[in-house]
Amino acid sequence: MRRTEQGPRAPEAPGSAKRRPEGGVGREMFDTVLIANRGEIACRVIATLRRLGIRSVAVYSDADAGSRHVALADVAVRIGPAPAAQSYLNIDAVLDAARATGAQAIHPGYGFLAENAAFAQACADAGIVFIGPTADAIRTMGDKITAKLAVAERDVPTVPGIARPGLSDADLIAAAPGIGYPLLIKPSAGGGGKGMHVVEDEAHLADAIAAARREAAASFGDDALFLERYLTTPRHIEVQILADAHGRVVHLGERECSLQRRHQKVIEEAPSPLLDAATRAAIGAAACETARSVDYRGAGTVEFIVEAARPDEFFFMEMNTRLQVEHPVTEQVTGLDLVEQQLLIAAGHALAFAQDDVVLRGHSIEARIYAEDPASGFLPTGGRVQRVIHPGGEGIRVDTAIADGLDVSIDYDPMLAKIIAHGADRDEARRRLVRALDETAVFGFPTNVEFVRALxxxxxxxxxxxxxxxxxxxxxxxxFAEADARVFAEAALLLDDARVPEAVTVSSPWSRLDGWRLGIPAPRRYALVCGERRAEVLVTGSGSALSVAVDGSSPVAAARRAEQPSGCTITIDGVTRTIAAYATGSDRIAVAHAGAVFEVAVDRVSHGGATAAETQPHLDSPMPGTVVLVHASDGSRVEEGDPVLVVEAMKMEHVLRAGVTGTVSLHAAQGDTVARGQTLATITPDAGDATSDDAASDAPGEPQETT
Known part of the structure; x- marks a missing residue:
């Protein structure tokens, strides 16, 4: 156990419920709940537990020792090393943590063990309440074939196709003509789009079936397949349900989750802009029947697919037997805390409201913020969060697990946060979300903030x-925005502000860094680089009398004003915009606006035309990964262009080469896990090296006087 709750308290016996005093939840409720998850969902569950006066227990792997959910919980328990199989997926370790802390119940969050029937059964066997459905319900709904058969018996419409256990390749091929093309091959197990194939004609069916079986077996250990009719313009509509142990089942309206990339949701909203009131009632009733088909208990989501051209025709896809990532949009339009409802149901309470009591108010839209680079095929990023700025304002909610200084590991799902906006109608909610994304900034590694805003x-x-x-x-x-003259001007003004304070207090004019001289003030020169783009910016004056010129343009008036928490307001040539900024050193600054983040540095360019990357005396990792090879030894001499280290991530290797001739100082060893931007080696240039002369004449962050 890493730390214990503040103050002594004897743990309750596992599996028991405690009568709480008035002012808490009331009636019978758990005293201590363990959250078998991490990240933003663990933080989300802890928030409700804290509000209800319930003691929270976090579990963590070595990679998450400094994480936000660990800091928020009353008690935190280490359950293993970074790999999920040895920590968050280790059922015995999670149950041991529950026993050691006296947790009477376990909330599984989503992902990891949330839909693991063996885990639900192990909790029951240990006398610990699993905050979710029974193991039998999870098992039935976890297999798409058995799920389709179960709901069909309740007259819930399913996508036309063939679905039964043990279908052979020959069975699938024989059934295809009756289903019609295009059709969809789907694995019975798993999710996330793995093993799914759209087949346009008979000629490609056999090969696609073989590929789907290979992928399903590799991903889920189960190669069972079935076929469905493929809808050409499908919309993904899901319904939130709650079911208690006393026979009451209600739905809380639907969510639209059609904005997806590679079958992964990006933006969700409630209610759907597609459905009318009659269809909403019909699809909600079908979701409730789905829950009844497995005697469901707790919060669950029934997913349907709807042809855009025929919104009144919906088909059952699957049931997620857990809380969904997108549950906040339902909470905003219903006013219900779904985690609280889960706790009440798991503690044996009956639902305190009926279907007619559920009223949807306004509209809510959620954007998922991921540590990924949309420009590079949505590859995961990660590393140290140098600074994070979360939005605020009316109707805005932020569910997050990140804070300044935290490390985002590449071992787990890349989702960092969710920005949720509520409004009186859909347009107001959307506009509020766009504004909130404008105010959101994560400095340290690429994210998808700009992408979801553009979407x-x-x-x-x-x-x-x-x-x-x-x-x-x-x-x-x-x-997507690119660094332009405005970005370079803003970066120069911010760098200049750090070098030339508004009130110069030095006593000697020879010690001033603001270009002071008798007569007309000298401009301060900033040679800057952002990616492949470069610019030279001249800043003149100080205080309220500033001017800026980019790449030889005529100087224009400029002003800067600090604002919190968003950053600062900069006016250039009469145009004002608010930006967020983070200085990574005296010669580097990151500027964020409208979701885009630009990393601008003082350009160490040699007169010979070498790039900034080639003349850098320090070698930084371009991605989070592992050092797989070290070519140079500490203290050795290298020539410009020599390989120094090799970093590998996601089966990609990147060779870091010396940008100057000099002596190496290593800051990483073979086998080390490194973050994006982490300095792995520095090179001290040889005396008299041309690059060092140029660097001296263009010292990082030093304003240069021009004549």
Missing amino acids: LELPEVVAGDLDTDLIARRFDDLA
Whole structure:
């Protein structure tokens, strides 16, 4: 155990419930709950436990020892090393932590063990309440074939196709003509789009079946397949249900989750802009029947697929037997805390409201913030969070696990946070979310903030004309910002502000760094680089009398004003915008605006035309990964261009080469796990090296006087 609760308290016997005093939840409720998860969902559950006066227990791996959910919980228990199989998926370790802390119940969050029937059964066997459905319900709904058969008996519509256990390749091929093309091959186990194949004609069916079986076996250990009719413009509609142990089942309306990339949701909203009141009632009733088919208990989500052209025709896809990532949009339109409802149901309470009591108010939209680089095929990023700025304002909610200085590991899901906006109608919610994303900034590694903001501005999204292929179709049409003259001017003004304070207090004019001289003030020169782009910026004056010129343009008036918490307001040539900024050193600054983050540095360019990367005396990891090879030894001499280290991540290797000739100082060893941007080696240039002369004449962050 890493730390214990503050103050002595004898743990309750596992599995018992305690009568709490008035002012808490009331009636019978758990005293201590363990959260068998991490990240933002663990923080989310802890928030409700704290509000209800219930003691919270966090579990963590070595990679998460400094994580936010660990700091928030009353008690935190180490359960293993970084790999999930040895920590968060280790059932025995989780149960041992529950016993050691006296936890009477376990909330599984989502992911990891949340839909693991063996875990639910192990909790029951240990006398610890699993906050979720029974193991039998999880098992039935976890297999898509048995789930379809179970709901069909309740007259819940399913996608036309063939689904039964033990279908052979020959069975699938024989059934295909009756289903019609295009059709969809789906694995019975698992999710996330793995093993799914769209087949346009008979000629490609056999090969696609073989590929799907290989992928399903590799991903889920189960190669069972079934076929469904493929809907050409599908919309993903899901319904939130609650069911207690006393026979009451209600639905809380639907969520639209059609904005997806590679079958992974990106933006969700409630209610769906597609459905009318009659269809909403019908799809909600079908979801409740789905829950009754397995005697469901707790919070669950029933997922349907709907043809965009026929919104009154919906088909059951699957049931998620847990809380969903997107549950906050339902909470905002219903006013219910779904985690509290889970706790009450698990403690044996009956639902305190009926279906007619559920009223949807306004509209809510959620954007998932991921540590990923959309420009590089959505590859995961990660590393040290140098600074994070979360939005605020009316109708804005932020569910997050990140804070300044935390390390985002590549061992787990890359989701960092969720930004949720509520409004009186869909347009107000969407506009509020766009504004909130404008105010959101994560410094340290690439994220998808700019991508989701651009997505929300697509005409189809504005109009609510959605389908699951929209992102793939329109991705190349999304406009991503590039460093322009405005960005370089802003960066120069911020660097200049750090070097030239508003009130110069030095007594000697020879010690001043603001270009002071008799007569007309000298401009301060900043040679800057951002990615492949470069610019030279001249800043003149101080205080309220500033001017700026980029790449020889005519100087224009400028002003800067600090603002919290968003950052600062900069006015250039009469145009004002608010930006967030983070200084990573005297010669580097990151500027964020409208979701885009630009890392701008003083350009160490040699007169010979070498790039900034080639003349850097320090070697930084371009991605989170592992040092797999070290070519140079500490203290050895290297020539410009020599390989020094090799970093590997996601089966990609990147060779870090010396940018100057000099002596190596190593800061990492073979086998080390490193973060993106982490300095792995520095090189002290040889005396008299041309690069060092240039660096001296363009010292990082030093304003340069021009004549």
